[in-house]
Amino acid sequence: MAERELIEYITSLTGRGGPPWLKVGIGDDAAVVRLPAGREVVVTTDMLIEGTHFKPGTPPEAIGWKAVARCLSDVAAMAAKPLCLVAAVSFGKGAERRFCRRLSRAIWQAARDLSAPLVGGDISSGTDVLTIAVTAFGTPGPRGVVTRSGAEPGDAICVTGALGGSLCGRHLTFRPRIREALNLASRFDLHAMIDISDGLSTDLLHIAEQSKTGVVLYADRIPVHPDAGRSGSKGALRDRALHHALNDGEDYELVFCLPPEQAEEAARSGSLDTCVTIIGKITRRRTYNIVMPDGSRHKLWSGGWEHLKRLK
Amino acid sequence: MAERELIEYITSLTGRGGPPWLKVGIGDDAAVVRLPAGREVVVTTDMLIEGTHFKPGTPPEAIGWKAVARCLSDVAAMAAKPLCLVAAVSFGKGAERRFCRRLSRAIWQAARDLSAPLVGGDISSGTDVLTIAVTAFGTPGPRGVVTRSGAEPGDAICVTGALGGSLCGRHLTFRPRIREALNLASRFDLHAMIDISDGLSTDLLHIAEQSKTGVVLYADRIPVHPDAGRSGSKGALRDRALHHALNDGEDYELVFCLPPEQAEEAARSGSLDTCVTIIGKITRRRTYNIVMPDGSRHKLWSGGWEHLKRLK
Numbered sequence: 295m296a297e298r299e300l301i302e303y304i305t306s307l308t309g310r311g312g313p314p315w316l317k318v319g320i321g322d323d324a325a326v327v328r329l330p331a332g333r334e335v336v337v338t339t340d341m342l343i344e345g346t347h348f349k350p351g352t353p354p355e356a357i358g359w360k361a362v363a364r365c366l367s368d369v370a371a372m373a374a375k376p377l378c379l380v381a382a383v384s385f386g387k388g389a390e391r392r393f394c395r396r397l398s399r400a401i402w403q404a405a406r407d408l409s410a411p412l413v414g415g416d417i418s419s420g421t422d423v424l425t426i427a428v429t430a431f432g433t434p435g436p437r438g439v440v441t442r443s444g445a446e447p448g449d450a451i452c453v454t455g456a457l458g459g460s461l462c463g464r465h466l467t468f469r470p471r472i473r474e475a476l477n478l479a480s481r482f483d484l485h486a487m488i489d490i491s492d493g494l495s496t497d498l499l500h501i502a503e504q505s506k507t508g509v510v511l512y513a514d515r516i517p518v519h520p521d522a523g524r525s526g527s528k529g530a531l532r533d534r535a536l537h538h539a540l541n542d543g544e545d546y547e548l549v550f551c552l553p554p555e556q557a558e559e560a561a562r563s564g565s566l567d568t569c570v571t572i573i574g575k576i577t578r579r580r581t582y583n584i585v586m587p588d589g590s591r592h593k594l595w596s597g598g599w600e601h602l603k604r605l606k
Numbered sequence: 607m608a609e610r611e612l613i614e615y616i617t618s619l620t621g622r623g624g625p626p627w628l629k630v631g632i633g634d635d636a637a638v639v640r641l642p643a644g645r646e647v648v649v650t651t652d653m654l655i656e657g658t659h660f661k662p663g664t665p666p667e668a669i670g671w672k673a674v675a676r677c678l679s680d681v682a683a684m685a686a687k688p689l690c691l692v693a694a695v696s697f698g699k700g701a702e703r704r705f706c707r708r709l710s711r712a713i714w715q716a717a718r719d720l721s722a723p724l725v726g727g728d729i730s731s732g733t734d735v736l737t738i739a740v741t742a743f744g745t746p747g748p749r750g751v752v753t754r755s756g757a758e759p760g761d762a763i764c765v766t767g768a769l770g771g772s773l774c775g776r777h778l779t780f781r782p783r784i785r786e787a788l789n790l791a792s793r794f795d796l797h798a799m800i801d802i803s804d805g806l807s808t809d810l811l812h813i814a815e816q817s818k819t820g821v822v823l824y825a826d827r828i829p830v831h832p833d834a835g836r837s838g839s840k841g842a843l844r845d846r847a848l849h850h851a852l853n854d855g856e857d858y859e860l861v862f863c864l865p866p867e868q869a870e871e872a873a874r875s876g877s878l879d880t881c882v883t884i885i886g887k888i889t890r891r892r893t894y895n896i897v898m899p900d901g902s903r904h905k906l907w908s909g910g911w912e913h914l915k916r917l918k
Contacts, residue, residue: 317646317751318751318753321754321816322684322753322754322755322816323650323680323681323683323684323753323754323799323800323801324648324649324650324680324683324684324744325648325649326646326647326648326649326684326746326751327646327647327648328646329641329645329646329647333641334629334638334639334640335638335641335647336636336637336638336639337636337637337638337639337690337726337741337743338635338636338637338692339692339693339694339726339727339739339741340694341694341695341696341728341730341737341739343696343730343732343733345732346730346731346732347732368635368636369635369636371635371636372630372634372636372638374636378649380649380651382651382652382653382739382741383653384653384655384737414650414651415651416651416652416739418653418658420655420656420657420658420659421655421733421734421735422733422734422735423732423734425653425733425737427651427653427694427728427741429649429651429692429694429739429741430636431649432636434638439629439630439636441630441634441635442633442634442635443634488635489635504633504634
């Protein structure tokens with residue numbers, strides 16, 4: 295199979311035309327996107343690598359979905375609306391024609407289903423393992439973007455959904471919280487938000503550091519996913535599950551900070567398809583703590599995933 | 607070295623502030639770019655892979671430059687002005703702290719030098735070989751973008767610079783023809799343009815196919831770079847050099863089509879730092895031919911680089 299044949303296949307999926315704001319689509323040196331007048335653009339990029347982000351043998355449909363969904367999870371974390379995306383793919387050694395077509399179709403379809411049509415890309419074949427880089431674009435909702443740096447002392451910390459044990463399968467099938475983020479941002483004064491890709495502890499500490507605040511988490515309020523107890527690590531069941539809920543990566547839920555009375559309202563009403571739970575608060579003093587069910591207070595460590603930590 | 611430490615290092619290069627149109631820069635879930643009112647945005651993505659696009663052992667400064675420059679060459683090929691870029695990097699196995707910092711700095715610096723500041727990215731470590739995906743953004747010049755599909759019968763075909771033998775070194779050091787493209791597009795009615803990444807024969811046929819035209823090339827007019835004669839393939843020197851000029855990839859020169867009288871003017875006056883040469887013409891009949899120095903006419907094959915061609 296030739297690169298050109300694959301590009302023709304992908305172009306054929308889209309057909310003629312395309313959305314009215316797309317002036318030049320797949321097949322030129324670059325895509326040209328016409329934007330609403332005077333708007334800001336949200337831009338984010340993410341690499342998905344065989345062996346790190348999915349196991350060899352994973353169906354291409356799941357791989358394509360995950361590559362697109364996790365990139366759009368970052369768009370959601372800004373409270374922005376997906377606009378479009380581009381994907382660069384290096385097929386690993388021995389990739390077969392049918393696999394190339396299925397993966398291309400999966401990326402195209404996930405992008406369409408999540409309202410961020412594929413407008414361009416790049417095809418290579420030089421890596422040992424399948425590697426996909428997706429770059430997504432979005433436009434801020436009517437109340438603007440929500441960054442990591444705006445949390446204020448006294449804010450409640452909330453989370454969507456339930457956490458932990460994503461590797462049991464959800465990391466391949468999750469739906470990014472795009473509608474939920476836009477819905478929450480339209481109803482509440484979100485001061486800061488992040489999506490949980492590296493683990494609640496790690497990602498929440500990004501908010502604390504960038505907002506120059508501290509945090510207190512209440513362990514017994516953290517919504518623990520049933521999958522979190524199914525992992526193989528040691529310790530009592532509840533502690534083990536809590537550990538996973540705190541530190542597993544790839545939940546792709548949202549953590550956000552807002553005034554406490556608004557947080558109560560958000561927790562009561564939920565947000566579209568998911569529940570919202572208050573799990574802690576932002577403090578002026580820049581310490582990071584977690585209060586355990588027995589009332590004891592411990593330092594909250596960044597225990598989630600970090601790349602490069604094994605490098606010299 | 608930790609991922610976070612590297613992000614802090616990259617942020618420290620940029621310092622506080624950044625350009626006035628950058629509302630949110632490196633370090634959040636996504637970058638936020640404020641665009642001039644009502645403008646179009648040009649978007650393109652490119653993956654650079656160790657072993658395919660550069661040899662193991664290449665200095666990180668050269669790798670970073672090439673990753674950025676070849677992506678911006680696509681922006682140039684649209685006659686657009688670079689705006690900013692994002693980069694996703696997966697450091698291969700055994701990457702050292704010093705290498706990670708040097709490569710990060712090289713990408714940041716190339717982006718700055720080519721007027722497309724780095725505004726975000728992604729760091730991973732799962733590939734066997736170093737893999738870099740750059741996505742670049744641009745805004746069209748005052749006369750709009752130039753695509754591959756607008757060539758008209760009777761147009762002259764022009765090329766900037768000289769071709770062939772790029773692997774002798776130029777593929778790591780070339781400067782994308784950004785200023786030249788903007789300059790040409792402001793002075794002439796460019797009907798179609800592409801940058802030579804896969805080889806003149808392959809890339810010119812993209813223009814012909816997408817414009818639904820034919821082409822005639824004149825072999826003795828093709829500007830052959832001195833490096834094109836230094837390669838190891840067989841045949842008489844001039845033929846061998848011509849072969850490389852026609853089919854080597856990674857020249858990153860521009861091929862463009864415009865009315866013949868304007869092409870004469872462009873060839874007389876050049877374009878900033880480079881010469882412009884008329885090398886052929888666009889024909890109504892959809893055949894692809896090359897006229898050799900002895901007057902014989904041959905079919906022009908797409909002899910350049912294509913990924914995936916060895917796949918099943």
